[in-house]
Amino acid sequence: MISKNQIKQVKSLHLKKFRDEEKLFIAEGIKVVNEIVTTNPEIIQQLFVTETYLKGNSNVLPENKVQYTNISEEDLKKISTQSQPNNALAVCYYFEDTAPETDFTKHFSFYLDDIRDPGNLGTILRMADWFGIGEIFCSKQSTDVYNPKTIQSAMGSFLRVKVHYCDLYEVIKKNTPVYGAVLDGENIYNTKLQNGLIIIGNEANGISDKNLKLITHPVTIPSAANSTSESLNAAMAASVICSEFFRQLR
Amino acid sequence: MISKNQIKQVKSLHLKKFRDEEKLFIAEGIKVVNEIVTTNPEIIQQLFVTETYLKGNSNVLPENKVQYTNISEEDLKKISTQSQPNNALAVCYYFEDTAPETDFTKHFSFYLDDIRDPGNLGTILRMADWFGIGEIFCSKQSTDVYNPKTIQSAMGSFLRVKVHYCDLYEVIKKNTPVYGAVLDGENIYNTKLQNGLIIIGNEANGISDKNLKLITHPVTIPSAANSTSESLNAAMAASVICSEFFRQLR
Known part of the structure; x- marks a missing residue:
């Protein structure tokens, strides 16, 4: 279950101002969420998934030892940035600021x-x-x-x-x-x-x-x-x- | 001025079903509208422009002998397909169906x-x-x-x-x-x-x-x-x- 306070907090991340304050952003949809879970689980701060997600992707979260919160489609609609949310929404940490490293003699x-x-x-x-x-x-x-x-x-x-x-x-x-x-x-x-x-x-x-x-x-x-x-x-x-x-x- | 009936009719064109029935579509924004007015005025069925449009483009419509209806920004918002309408909206006729004419030995x-x-x-x-x-x-x-x-x-x-x-x-x-x-x-x-x-x-x-x-x-x-x-x-x-x-x- 997602609490009213959590709904409010995730919704605030629709705006850059609050994203920058919290250093958190939203990534949505089954495909992208599964990609994050399998390749970069460490950036996930919170993960919300529907029953539909869990039915179709039963192994993905346990195999990658990723915690999640069950969410109803109705509540997902409240926190989603999309008009037709797609069963999974991850709140992720900003990437670390690192120094640029492109060597322009070797790459463009x-x-x-x-x-x-x-x-x-x-x-x-x-x-x-x-x-x-x-x-x-x-x-x-x-x-x-x-x-x-x-x-x-x-x-x-x-x-x-x-x-x-x-x-x-x-x-x-x-x-x-x-x-x-x-x-x-x-x-x-x-x-x-x-x-x-x-x-x-x-x-x-x-x-x-x-x-x-x-x-x-x-x-x-x-x-x-x-x-x-x-x-x-x-x-x-x-x-x-x-x-x-x-x-x-x- | 735009009538309530006109508002309803233009709004219906947001949906394909009604566009196909009426054979009419919407094109919006100062730049695109001016392009239609100067190159294809014959496709315009109705043109709605704000005072702001008329101030900045005073010669375009008379020079091309295009009729228009004044519209308030408030009413434009009602008929526009955009969240931030840009001062001009043309209702245009569908293009005529013509036979394909690409000669694939000469063009791709x-x-x-x-x-x-x-x-x-x-x-x-x-x-x-x-x-x-x-x-x-x-x-x-x-x-x-x-x-x-x-x-x-x-x-x-x-x-x-x-x-x-x-x-x-x-x-x-x-x-x-x-x-x-x-x-x-x-x-x-x-x-x-x-x-x-x-x-x-x-x-x-x-x-x-x-x-x-x-x-x-x-x-x-x-x-x-x-x-x-x-x-x-x-x-x-x-x-x-x-x-x-x-x-x-x-």
Whole structure:
């Protein structure tokens, strides 16, 4: 059973303010919860599961020695961030702050300059995970990695890809190639790419002026000759660029 | 002023059932509405704009001879599909059904096999627009192109990229190369691609069995050697594949 006080406390984590105070976030759904239980059980502070969950996943929790609280579907609806909750909700501890460790002479990564859409950030984490990028960087004004929509769209990738919030100048060294996705750069398909950092701009305004100055290699995804489209979605642009770096450098 | 009856009628278009009955859909926000007004005013059945819209866009409607109804922010909130409506809402006629016209010996396009997320469909329309793809195909069970979330995430691309709902066999001819994004196909970066049709599967279940059989060229976006990720988001996979086709064939 969940108490009224617990309901109130979990619900408070829907808001960034309280997440930051408590250093706790919510991850939901059978698939993601099972992934946490099997790979990162130590981040679970509380776990709520329905009878339906227990029937379909009877071995998962005992095998991983994870404690849980039974919850009715009605109560789950009260604490869930989703309109149609999916039988399991974990309250998890924030990840530890660690120092960035990407060696840009050997790897490439992304710097998201004021990315605002939590779904875009989650999708980019999933992409980074696929292409073997272990950490990405975000400007301090970017959307919150612990936003329920980010966690949801990242699937389990938030467990594997670290996110650092910092200014661009803190990440790059003197000789780090800094690529920027802009509208008038070199055609990315014709550019010989090196490992380095790739800046993806804000959904509406692109890359900020102060970061534009730090770009050493402006690159562009060319549009078709017959296209009148103005822009690609930020996550789609990131995936096209990531794919091209991966193709050339893997 | 908008009448109570009009409010009711526009609100009914939030649901597919009524959209299909009336053959009308909603497009919202200053940017998209201005794009419709300037490029496709003929699809507007009714246009509602706030004072804020009129102040900032005083010439757009008269120049394009488009009729409109003033609406208060309060009433706009009642008919809007968004939690934070953005000053303009157009009720638009469905596009005419036309016969598919892609010549797969000269162009490539996508077949979305039960794509369910309206945001994914919208993002794919935006991508298609960027890469000059004039029409895409969807299985009949796929999400609705007129869903407000599809329209919103497509930006203006729904005006330029046609969507046909049909079975796969209706689209392809005997010699059409049919690519399918699967987990055990040929590495797409090492495949010499031709123009043809590319199948993207459902977000959870991939490509349906009946369509798997029609694939002539199974292809895969390789993941990094160190990755344990299971899959890419459907729209991201589509964008990576589209980019690679574009790079090789443009």
